[in-house]
Structure formats: structure tokens, C-alpha cells
Amino acid sequence: MSEQDAANQDAPKNDLPKKYEPGRAMKAANSVMRVLARAGLIPKTSVLSVRGRKSGELRSMPVTPIEVGGSVWLVSPYGTVAWVHNVRAAGEVTLARGRTTRRFATREADAVEAGPVLKRYVAVAPLVLPYFTAKPDDPVEAFAAEADRHPVFELAMLDEA
Numbered sequence: 001m002s003e004q005d006a007a008n009q010d011a012p013k014n015d016l017p018k019k020y021e022p023g024r025a026m027k028a029a030n031s032v033m034r035v036l037a038r039a040g041l042i043p044k045t046s047v048l049s050v051r052g053r054k055s056g057e058l059r060s061m062p063v064t065p066i067e068v069g070g071s072v073w074l075v076s077p078y079g080t081v082a083w084v085h086n087v088r089a090a091g092e093v094t095l096a097r098g099r100t101t102r103r104f105a106t107r108e109a110d111a112v113e114a115g116p117v118l119k120r121y122v123a124v125a126p127l128v129l130p131y132f133t134a135k136p137d138d139p140v141e142a143f144a145a146e147a148d149r150h151p152v153f154e155l156a157m158l159d160e161a
Contacts, residue, residue: 040098
């Protein structure tokens with residue numbers, strides 16, 4: 001065994017989470033999910049709409065908002081994707097489900113606040129686990145440690161349409 005092999009054997013394993021790379025299939029699935037969620041046919045899923053920070057056009061995608069500690073939260077399980085940049089720029093979003101549409105102000109959570117929300121989120125939406133380093137049984141601190149990779153926004157209702 002070479003010295004390099006020995007050094008690599010002793011090095012910690014790279015346990016980075018899976019990277020989100022939406023292809024055509026994922027984009028098509030999101031389009032279908034958006035229609036079904038808007039109709040209220042997918043449990044726990046709503047349609048998030050936010051103004052594009054560059055285009056000003058309304059952008060929509062399916063999301064799974066969750067309640068933790070009496071507040072409603074949006075989680076980006078796939079990292080700092082386009083909608084996260086748009087929410088940061090706009091400061092407000094609309095969530096639609098069935099015949100109900102609600103407008104919310106947004107506030108980005110810090111790591112301490114995000115920890116319990118992220119832990120709850122993977123319990124509600126376990127399909128996103130490959131994108132997290134923390135495992136469902138890990139303590140909240142493990143989720144807080146990766147909060148910089150999974151933005152979390154608290155929602156405060158502005159009005160209901």
C-alpha cells in the first residue's frame with residue numbers, strides 16, 4: 001500500500017449530500033405536481049408563487065410548507081435554488097392550494113431557528129433525505145449545522161384571496 005493510499009484510508013469519508021440537478025423528467029414532474037397541488041389533490045403540497053428577481057415575472061413551483069412551533073415555514077431541501085433567491089429579493093410569496101390562496105411576508109431563519117424546522121421537514125417529506133447530511137434520528141443540532149445549505153423562511157400571513 002502506498003503512502004497516498006494509506007493517507008486516503010485514514011481520511012474521513014466524503015458524506016456530502018446529493019446535489020439537486022433537475023433534468024427534463026424532474027421539470028415535467030414539477031409541472032404535473034404544480035397542477036395537482038393547485039387543485040388540492042396532493043396532501044401537504046401547495047403552489048408557491050414569487051416574482052422573479054430579474055424578470056419580474058411570476059414564478060411558480062410545488063412546495064411543502066410545514067408548521068413548527070405555531071409558525072408556517074418554507075424549506076428549500078435542494079439548497080439555494082432560484083426560488084430562494086427570488087424569495088429573498090421579493091420578501092413575500094403566495095401559496096395556493098385548492099380554492100385557497102394566501103399571501104405571506106417572508107423572513108429567513110437563522111441556523112438555530114432552522115434546526116427544528118429542518119428536522120421536522122425530513123420527517124414530513126422523507127424523499128429529500130438524500131440531500132441532507134443529517135439523518136432523521138440525529139439531534140436538532142445536526143440539522144442546524146447544515147442550515148446554511150437548506151434555507152428556511154418563516155411565513156407571516158398578509159391576506160387571503
